[in-house]
Amino acid sequence: MAKDDARPAIEVEEVRRIAAGDSAAFQKLIDREAPRLLRFAQGMLGSLDEAEDVVQDTLIRLWENAERWTPDARIGTWLHRVCYNRAIDQLRRRRSFVDDSALEGFADESEQADAALVRGETAVSVREAIERLPARQRTAVLLFHIQGLAQRDAADVMSVSEAAFESMLSRARRQLRRWLLESDDD
């Protein structure tokens, strides 16, 4: 516990140094956080090129706003939140990929995925199954299972209550299990 308590103080000092223009401190943070953020952004966008752009924007945002950063959240959680918002913006630009209703509410796109299965695309890997999830359910799976964020932090990243996050994650897991089970049966 002592280690967890000490961590924010270390982060505050790290961000203070970055705000003072310490490029070595910033480089250290990039080396630590960029691979994690890339994994998250690639999972959300399904494209490494776009993920790189989103992660670069996220880290530049920290560099520009380090002076105003307040330690009300862990730096990793804050970065995930910025990265998530950037990725959602990117998805919105791709109108053909996902529509706003899927982003704003809990609209279920599983019918599209079911249709894909009916068309014969039955060999569904877990990757394809995740990509077929609605954006918010996909995000919930990525944050909790792939990024290893605590449920409270993941809910914070998505600006939803813990109960709403739990519900999204549960629906996503149910859907994934169903698709993968059908795929395995074939």
Add this chain to the structure above:
Amino acid sequence: MIERNDDLDRRLRAYGAELDSEIARSGAPDRVRRNVLRRGSADLFADLSWRRVAAAILVAGMLGAAVDLMFLDRTADQVDVASVDPLYAFDEAGSQ
């Protein structure tokens, strides 16, 4: 068969490891670091507006004058002024 949560969790872990190895192979973290640091440095220089540069020159001039007066003990009447008049040579020639 995906029948238990353990199986789904195992597949999700494998998916995460797959993403990690793809990202490492692609060299994306190095590109991100390079581009971010380059953009960060550009922002740093962009902050150097003409007002800041002008203020720095003014402060440097004032400091120079202060050092001149305080440490070298030079007052206005001790300052040597060199006047360079390009027509002076012609005037001299004309008067001769």
